[in-house]
Amino acid sequence: MNFIGSHILSVSQFKRADIETVFNVADQMIPYANRERVTRVLEGAILGNMFFEPSTRTRVSFGCAWNLLGGEVRETSEVKASSIVKGESFYDTARVLSGYSDAIVMRHQVEGSVDEFATASRVPVINGGDGSNEHPSQALLDLYTIKKEMEGRGKQVDGLRIALIGDLRYGRAVHSLCRLLCLYDDIHFSLVSPPELKLPSIYLDEMKSHGHECLESAQLQSGIAHADILYVTRTQEERFPSKEEADKYKGLFRLNQTIYTENCEPNTVIMHPLPRDSRGDARELDDDLNENPNLAIFRQTDNGVVIRMALFALILNVADQVEKTARDVNWYTAGRFSSQ
């Protein structure tokens, strides 16, 4: 694909070579995200960080990625603040807002809304999540983390053995990750979920058609054995018909250090798209894993910054110029990143 000026709306846009382009640029961004170097390559550029659904993590991550390239961020963080409540169409909102910024990140709870918005926008749009549909930068950061963790263990993504655990039915992050992994070779999927929350067949069929191994199970202990990566998910409460319905599945597949030690191979990586639910009856990933060096969940969010920097740099065509305006960081930063 040609990144320059294009929208990033769906993981379906990416071929394997595109992903490798993103990951190579992301690697170049590490010294900046890690606060060793400062670049001003986007000094004077403005990001419209338009979150029409509450979010702290993703909103701040995108804003931070833009700031790290030297640009400014204008922001909205709730639907009430918008002209949309006065009956404005996505078309109008997009035409107007795209006159204010050089790129836009948009999150909105309506599926397809970001596509509609992008069609009318005069500047590149990145989908920051449209309901249960797409959230491509999350899938990219997950895959980037898998690649990095595998490389740290002398392996690669091809041949990966991954266990996907929990709510595989409503989990947008899981769906997109499955899509991206289809672009790689010889993936072994262990799909662990309650029968009612199984991975939809549209994804399962696609994975099988690419020749990947897919084993479904409702049993955590056997499902996580022989995996390189455990990808644990939260029950997506907000996508269920009712809270009561969602609560039935809360805490069903809780991973803790004992279960990990007894069932997993050494150095099995633990991932989660976050936030994890840490309330007593839910907690799908126990706090006793926090000191486990294989817990990669915060390396995932750190990696989100460099992935988003890479996407911005590619669509605005400044990847080659980042170093030109760079210098060493002059303030205290010791011990900042757990990442890498």
Add this chain to the structure above:
Amino acid sequence: MNFIGSHILSVSQFKRADIETVFNVADQMIPYANRERVTRVLEGAILGNMFFEPSTRTRVSFGCAWNLLGGEVRETSEVKASSIVKGESFYDTARVLSGYSDAIVMRHQVEGSVDEFATASRVPVINGGDGSNEHPSQALLDLYTIKKEMEGRGKQVDGLRIALIGDLRYGRAVHSLCRLLCLYDDIHFSLVSPPELKLPSIYLDEMKSHGHECLESAQLQSGIAHADILYVTRTQEERFPSKEEADKYKGLFRLNQTIYTENCEPNTVIMHPLPRDSRGDARELDDDLNENPNLAIFRQTDNGVVIRMALFALILNVADQVEKTARDVNWYTAGRFSSQ
């Protein structure tokens, strides 16, 4: 008027020469808003973008204008976030906040609140809308758009034939625009509204006293013939005693491509202060006009950026210095602006 250090609170502050000063500086801002050039003239300056009433468009437009001059923005976007709920006076709020920034934009639903605030502020204040009272930058961007569109057609503001359509009673934007047009010569107003939503006589009398022609009508088709500009407005629901009362007038004067073709002269410009209501029963400007090149509504919002840049540059006395710190844009921007 002397712009340096002054508040911008009302369209009544402006004489024709002042408006021309603003428009000349706005013209200089086009390469920056259009992302051909970057300036850092306000690098280190801080805008307090204080919106005590929900707004996305206007808030982001002001913030973007400041960023385009190189400055930083600190922001509030809702009344709940404020000390005002703990009984703080506008005087105190103004004294405190004006210690944090180099200029303030304020929106508040209470009429006269921004005047009261400005009196106590130690830095220049721009009124971003105080209830149904004033919103001077909207009126300036409307007039600037009229001037630009007329010039593109070999005409000028003097001698303008303009049809004002819809809710002329509660529409703040219409009122302020009428005030500004009084400063020009030989304006022909066609005022099209339901009898109950006619332009208040205070404005009508002022227009007539300046020798302008004012024809009132409740008939869309005849009202829009022979106009250079159609200025269509939304029913200002939020100003009506009740939603039911407002709904009576929704969709009364709907302009679409057929009506336009049958009644208007070629190249008649279509304007709207936005947001336009695109819900089925309301839509005062039909979507089928979106491809009409005379639809100037997004050129209006684009023009809002340069008008706000001009106001900031004038009150902070940096208009002459903008180019000194400027350079060419180094990132992808092709196809960004529909404006001009």
Add this chain to the structure above:
Amino acid sequence: MNFIGSHILSVSQFKRADIETVFNVADQMIPYANRERVTRVLEGAILGNMFFEPSTRTRVSFGCAWNLLGGEVRETSEVKASSIVKGESFYDTARVLSGYSDAIVMRHQVEGSVDEFATASRVPVINGGDGSNEHPSQALLDLYTIKKEMEGRGKQVDGLRIALIGDLRYGRAVHSLCRLLCLYDDIHFSLVSPPELKLPSIYLDEMKSHGHECLESAQLQSGIAHADILYVTRTQEERFPSKEEADKYKGLFRLNQTIYTENCEPNTVIMHPLPRDSRGDARELDDDLNENPNLAIFRQTDNGVVIRMALFALILNVADQVEKTARDVNWYTAGRFSSQ
């Protein structure tokens, strides 16, 4: 204490020498806060300004202080916007957010929350207020103001006579100020409050154990005589069991110009942590004091900016570099600050 890389969580961290370090750096920040000079020392650095409880003043003050050092601000201003509502622990929130910024300011209504957050954070955290517990930068700016005002009158903090007036039971600002004043010599406290809202004995005992004079009284007129500083507080409605309970004490100790003139020594300084309640039945500081040059309440908030700049500069170890990247301000700033 060693400031570099450390959290600022409580006034208890500070010894007298530490406070003097902060105040010396704050003094160096005056030309920047006063818009005579611009520095870019933190250009490229990002502050996570995380306010999980509504606040305009404190949030904007911290953000402004960071901007004045040249850095960028990413922000949250309400708990709803947060993953915390999805059951995320402070540990996780801190791990994630500390990957996005170079320092974090956090406000949260839960006492102790900021400590818990700081323990997990990978970057320095400043407590911006955790419920009724701590808000150290407020105490520091109050003490800095006292020092400045005393110096302007040829006096110093040692030997200070200060009247604390109003809700001394729930007022977080008063408690922290008392703690800090214990580090100085020979302070004379006049504690004026309704019997039910007396200063808690934990503070009183500490003050006495340092040899300071503490006189308690329920009588305003006699309590404010012979004071150098009057420190007036708002009834902390939100800390009371009910609004009715709080209302009983509203307006009990109202200071106005007449009472001031009749009872105070010339040039007695009037302070207040703000916001002051200006509603008719409350107003603890009457508007007729607004022209009194001894009213220092807006000098306090101005001083808050330089104190926060100093804290940032110290924990990020750039205090010595501020001037290196500095230049004169090039925009209009006349008459900006009442401070000094």
